[in-house]
Amino acid sequence: MGLDVGSKTVGVALSDAFGWTAQGLETIKINEEENEFGFEQLGKIIKEHEVSKIVVGLPKNMNGSIGPRGEANQKFAAELERLYHLPVILWDERLSTVAAERVLLEADVSRKKRKKVIDKMAAVMILQGFLDSKN
Numbered sequence: 001m002g003l004d005v006g007s008k009t010v011g012v013a014l015s016d017a018f019g020w021t022a023q024g025l026e027t028i029k030i031n032e033e034e035n036e037f038g039f040e041q042l043g044k045i046i047k048e049h050e051v052s053k054i055v056v057g058l059p060k061n062m063n064g065s066i067g068p069r070g071e072a073n074q075k076f077a078a079e080l081e082r083l084y085h086l087p088v089i090l091w092d093e094r095l096s097t098v099a100a101e102r103v104l105l106e107a108d109v110s111r112k113k114r115k116k117v118i119d120k121m122a123a124v125m126i127l128q129g130f131l132d133s134k135n
Contacts, residue, residue: 001051002127003042004096004119005073007032010042011119013127014049020135022127024120037076039083046084054086057093057126089130096125 002022004011010028015021025045028038045051056077059069066074074090081088100121104114 001045001049001053002055002057002091002123002130004057004093004122004126005076006030006119007069007072009119010038011121011123012042012045013120013123014045014051015127015131019131022124022131024117024124027116027119032072037079039079042080043084046086052086054080054084054088055091055127055130056080056088057096057122058090059093062094091126091130093122093126096129097122099125 002013002015004013008030010030012025012028013022014025016023028041030036030038046054054077056073058066058073058077061067061070077088077090080086097118100118101114104118104121109117
């Protein structure tokens, strides 16, 4: 399972059984300010799809350093690992949202529709990058 974690949403992607391709599943609304992180919904997905590994996007600055968003994602990943006892891999996601936006623009998806699927698409980019590195 691949996750693109933001302050308002978590994009979710899953791989096929062989671990070759990533497909977008859904976008979960969260609220960081109110400590609502969607862990319950993620738990349902983990159980339903028999997830064995989680890849969480780690946004790094262009110089490789980790800023506040990256630190928040590290905490999110640690909590996932604690809750579900699965390996959680932090994956450099620099430009994944930019790449997802480009794909959607090239597919001529309207701005309104892009907004609804961008996080899910970024999760696909994160998971696919991880899968490609393994195959």
